[in-house]
Amino acid sequence: MITSPPAPLDPGELDALKERARGLRVSIVTMLEAAKSGHSAGPLGMADLFAALYFKLLSHDPEQPDWPNRDVLLLSNGHTAPVLYAAMAHSGYFPVEELGTLRRLGSRLQGHPERSALPGLENTSGPLGSGLSQGAGYAHVIQHLDHRSDRWVYVVMGDGELNEGNVWEAAMYAAKYELGQLIGIVDRNFIQIDGDTEDVMPLGDLAGKWTAFGWHVMEVDGHDIAALVDAVNAAKAETSRPSVIIANTVPGKGVPFMERDHTWHGRVPNAEQAAEALRALTDSGVTR
Known part of the structure; x- marks a missing residue:
């Protein structure tokens, strides 16, 4: 069953979201340089998506992290935590200044999210394929026990983690139980730690795979915020089966020397590189 989606973004709102995404990228570079370890390419590539989620799409309340009417966002590819932390901080879940504690001993912001460490984190993630x-x-x-039709569950996944069989077991389960309030989002950036995804373990016709598993499938430019919002609205309008959005992204987006370079999957900038990255982000204004 398909219901009517809400109206698209107006130009002013779209520009504000683009500026939010740029702000997330600035925070990601800053916190990674301070931490001296972590992952750069994936978080930078997902900044537009997380700006759309936290500042437009999710029903959530930073002042009531356990609000019973909230939507749920699960980060499956937990190593991309910097973009999640940045979005949460900029939303008001905790002070932006705390981003500077990333990966420090005793910090609430560890390299992979720990659910009990921070209000607003919905899952612990690290081992790939579980989200x-x-x-x-x-x-x-939500659907079959609580009988709620006004909440959605979002799961953000990396394309490399689709190598895990557990993902496809969950895909079959979701289709069988017609989980229309489940929205998967795949960060399709074509890199993983050892190189190009199509060299390591080819995913081939990824949209065709999800379709064959019984999902409603959409494929968009993951840096086109308006397209991301439209895709999520279309997913929410499809109530009889789960939806997946394949978001094609550029790893390292916004930082020219990182873009499309798989070696930045698990690297962070030094002070000089961070300064260059921040100059590029400042000069670019809003994204796109």
Whole structure:
């Protein structure tokens, strides 16, 4: 069953979201340089998506992290935590200044999210491939036990983690139980730690795979915020099956010397590189 989606973004709102994404990228570079370890390419590539989620799409309340009417966002590819932390801080879950504690001993902001460490974190993630199973279970409870039709579960995944069989078991489960309130988002940036995804373990016709598993599939430019918002609205309008959005992104987006270079998957900038990256982000104004 398909219902009517809400109206698209107006130009002023779109520009504000683009500026939000740029701000997230600035925070990502700054916190990674301070931490001296972590992952750069993926978080930078997902900044537009997280700006759209936290500042437009998610129903959430930073002052009530456990608000019972909230939507749920599960980060499956936990190593991209800097973009999640940046979005949460800029939303008001904790002070932006705390981003400077990333990966420090005793910090609430560890290299992979720990659910009990920070209000607003919905899952602990690190081992890849588990997020969609968590999301499917959560969506099943919302739909079939709580009988709620006004909450959605979002699961953000990396394309490299689709090598994990657990993802496809969860995909079958979600289709079987018609989990229309489950929205998967794949960061399709074509890199993983050892190189190009199509060299390491080819995903081939990724949209065709999800379609064959019974999902409603959309593919968009992951840096086109308006397209991301439209895709999520279309997913929410499809109530009889789960939806997946394949978001094609550029790893390292916004920092020219990092873009499309898989070696930045698990590297961070030194002080000189961070300064160059911040200059590029400042000169660029809003994204796109």
